[in-house]
Amino acid sequence: MRCHSGTDTFTERLCRALNAQGIRAEITWLPHRAEYAPWSVPVPKPPTWANVVHINSWLPPRFVPPGLPIVVTVHSSVHDPALLPYKSRLQALYHKHWIHPIEAANLARAHCVVAVSHYTAAQIEASFGIRDIQVIHNGIDCQAFAPVARTAPNRPFRLLYVGNWSARKGVDLLGPIMERLGNCWVPDDCVALL
Structure with missing residues (x-):
């Protein structure tokens, strides 16, 4: 689901990088409402050439194609108790009663679980009892975000x-x-x- 966040950027970069390495990949974007009203969105069919499905942990299971190995990436854990001060009561209920069961189903089905940090991996293990999580950090485009050489001290x-x-x-x-x-x-x- 396109949410205009870092997860979108991650997905787009991963797809480009896979294709650049000769591994065919494409993104099927779902409207954001698929997160909270999945029954309102038609289920897309995977391409006939696809032999692995890579999903975000929040993807409602109705959209996960059956019969293909699944890689689930967890970008952050909303179940981390440290995040409670940043949530409204409604958000906390939504995460507990809607997102947690979705993630639990996807993680149980996954052939491989990836987290973007060791901290996220530890939170997923604590929340779901999942072990053997692979940590692959988000990359940074070093061409676009190269450090600027400082020529003088105290320069702005x-x-x-x-x-x-x-x-x-x-x-x-x-x-x-x-x-x-x-x-x-x-x-x-x-x-x-x-």
Whole structure:
């Protein structure tokens, strides 16, 4: 499901990289409503050439093609108790009663489970009892995000914020960080990517 987040970027980069390596891959995007109203979206058929399905852990099981090996990637664990302060009561209920059973079904069916960090892997193990999780960190495009050579000390620098605009991602810390840095940065050089 396209959600305009880092998970979309991950999926697009993975597909491009696989195709560049000669491994045929394509993305079947579902509308966002497929997450919370899966019955309202027709189930797409997998391409006839497909021999592995790679899914996000939140994909409702009705969309997982039967008969093919499944790789499930977990991008974050909303079941982490540390995230409770960042959730509304409704979100907490949604995660517990809707997302948790979906993830449990997908993880139980998976031939391979991948997490994007050791922390996420530990949270999935704690929440679902799943072991043997492979950790593959999200990559960074080093061509697009190369460090800038500093030619003079105390030169203003650029700050790159990558993440959803939420306190859970630390956006609430940007203001205090900028204040503490004082005049060693220039406001025009602050870039935020959502």
